[in-house]
Amino acid sequence: MNLKNILAAFLFAAASFSAGQTQSQAKHTFAFGDTQFLLDGKPFQMISGEMHYPRVPREAWRARMKMAKAMGLNVIGTYVFWNVHEPEKGQFDFSGGADVAEFVKIAQEEGLWVILRPSPYVCAEWEFGGYPYWLQNEKGLTVRSKEPQYLAEYKKYIMAVGKQLAPLQINHGGNILMVQIENEYGSYAGDKEYLKINEQMFREAGFDGLLYDCDPAPDLAKGHLPGLLPAVNGLDNPHKVKQLINANHDGKGPYYIAEWYPAWFDWWGTKHHTVPSEQYAPHLDSVLAAGISINMYMFHGGTTRGFMNGANYNDSNPYEPQISSYDYDAPLDEAGNATPKFMAFRSVIEKYLPAGVKLPAVPAAKPTMAIKDIHIKQSAAVLSNLPVPKANVHPLTFEDLHQAYGFVLYRTTLTGGKTGFLKLKDLRDYAVIMINGKEVGTLDRRLKQDSIELKLPAGKVRLDILVENLGRINFGKYLLQNKKGLTGKVNFGTQEVLNWQQYGLPFQDLTHLKYTAGRITQPSPQIKKGSFMLLTVADTYLDMRKWGKGMVWINGHNLGRYWSIGPQQTLYIPAEWLKKGANSIEVLELLKPQMNTLSTLDKPILNLLQ
Incomplete structure (x- = not known):
């Protein structure tokens, strides 16, 4: 033939x-x-x-x-x-x-x-x-x-x-x-x-x-x-x-x-x-x-x-x-x-279709829109919305806490009045470091960062480390080494840091968060909440170039991660997840809590490194 x-x-x-044909019809063989x-x-x-x-x-x-x-x-x-x-x-x-x-x-x-x-x-x-x-x-x-x-x-x-x-x-x-x-x-x-x-x-x-x-x-x-x-x-x-x-x-x-x-x-x-x-x-x-x-x-x-x-x-x-x-x-x-x-x-x-056979017409591109800037009206500090912690002498991994994804906040107390390097052995994967509730730096596994110099104020100092699971390895031998969080020792100077409280933050359900009106001046990770009205719905793209790092939810749907380093600078919002009338939006922002305005575009930006 x-x-x-x-x-x-x-x-x-x-x-x-x-x-x-339906399932009950058209019996075929292969x-x-x-x-x-x-x-x-x-x-x-x-x-x-x-x-x-x-x-x-x-x-x-x-x-x-x-x-x-x-x-x-x-x-x-x-x-x-x-x-x-x-x-x-x-x-x-x-x-x-x-x-x-x-x-x-x-x-x-x-x-x-x-x-x-x-x-x-x-x-x-x-x-x-x-x-x-x-x-x-x-x-x-x-x-x-x-x-x-x-x-x-x-x-x-x-x-x-x-x-x-x-x-x-x-x-x-x-x-x-x-x-x-x-x-x-x-x-x-x-x-x-x-x-x-x-x-x-x-x-x-x-x-x-x-x-x-x-x-x-x-x-x-x-x-x-x-x-x-x-x-x-x-x-x-x-x-x-x-x-x-x-x-x-x-x-x-x-x-x-x-x-x-x-x-x-x-x-x-x-x-x-x-x-x-x-x-x-x-x-x-x-x-x-x-x-x-x-x-x-x-x-x-x-x-x-x-x-x-x-x-x-x-x-x-x-x-x-x-x-x-x-x-x-x-x-x-x-x-x-x-x-x-x-x-x-x-x-x-x-080219390979028999004479007279034609493919269906290509459906038109879906309509897109840019909507008016969304002004955030409410904020919730992550540090003010913590669940009941689990205590342990050594840091517990996500798996120890029976938590699949998201974030874990690790908290302990240090004796202040000194300067030294905080070293997180086998950090997986990204950490926001906070002293007495104020963000002082980040560590990024991608860049092989595991240490940061800290200058501690006098007295007892609260150390918070918010750790993000950035995704488990999906290929190769390291499938077998895929636990998340603080997976090794934590040292400050020459001393191992012990006695941790672990707060699981999977961010699967945001309904329990306690928001306050207006801005929060606390320089630490925050969840922002706003709403916007639509007379019509179409695809749109959140422009996150001015923001830092985090996640966005639209009407309860998690859109995924954004990170200003790129190359992805926009988050796609499907028309199917928008509705005429009031729509809700929540943003978890790790690095720039001062941000309070969101804008959209009618096309994506997937090729911009910052």
Whole structure:
């Protein structure tokens, strides 16, 4: 069958799929041929784009799917995130923005197939690579290993995921074509027995269709489990892709590039990464011409909201926490609008459509607006809104306090009248240092800062250290060393500082805070509260260039972190989270408590280092 006929068959199958089937209708089959995927026995080329449901407002899932169809995609790829679905041990959540089954069903309604990636480890520039923080409280538990406690928790998780998603596989009338076990395991280790346990657990959880694994080209043989389909990441040379997969799959295909990177992500303090479309469109063209299936990572990045960004770190590079925007310079931008890259890739895909077949029109860009300056009317000092503390001789980590994310305030008393260096061993990750309620400096793990000189006034001195978890490492061996807070000794001069009070500040619920009208002169971190009226709603962007460092909530939704160092200077506010009439805003500001005015823009600033 020549390429034209293959693509005609693929489009016929896609059209029949999207022509109004429901889960109870349109039974399909999906299988591996020697060189092609086979949908209902006919060759099928997957043109897929990665999009993660927690990074997109639930209210916008369908609109993003329509954009995927308009670019020519026939498949959506997504990870499943363990720490989203089991934030605390034994407490599972598949509701609201975590309703991954609904995400898959909407894709089906929009005529899209799904590639599912529910491995407990996802990487994904996501906090702890997707692992829930509480795994670190299980003594002896080792992630990505055959350690029994890990496997026991893993099994509970994958069984819960299976209940949600196994019924949505294609062999059960759904639209999930394939399911991935583990994730780039060859870049981490090479234990085939561990991979086999993964496969067995997936089968027990009800994933009885086609399974595959994926690895970067240099690690594929190490991370591949014989018997499954190997897929390759980061390689788009058709000859090399086929050669590599043949070598690991009994000389056969089908051929799948599971992660193709048309751009890249950003981290704080480093320039915004962009890749021009003309650099990558020819590669997409050559892959499609060769009949190879592809998943672009990312098609639409969205936003890593709340505290869910991860971080990179290894022995040769500093700690690199990722920014909140996951725009990724992807074909669909952070707000869900088509970019020039989108149009360039669409033009490539259109080349392979049979005569007479046309893609849907590209939906118009969403309207944007700049709103009037927002003047803050209320303030709450963090130091005046502390919960009941937990006392301990030595500092306790976030994990000791059973706190996943956010901040912890560490408090103790020093004998004053002297000058010396305060040293925080293994600070994770960012500390605001305060003496008698006044901010005197900061320490930043990114910059390998762990010491600050303090000049203490006479008498008893209150030392407060507000520590922020900037994101657990999501890749590499340091997954196993990911506790947060003050994780080592604290010394002042030559003496160890003891007898600490720990105040957990996860900032999940701001309703208990006690605000005062007007400004607070206290030079320490504050939460600001304001409101604004809207006659109409549209996307907008908070301009945080004049502010310091912190987080913002709109109508109760955590928009993510801002930090004046850049490159991200704006926070995206989706129209879906605004309302006509009164809207509320809260800002946690660590460094510039004097700020009291917020402005907005009608476009983002993602490329400004300060």
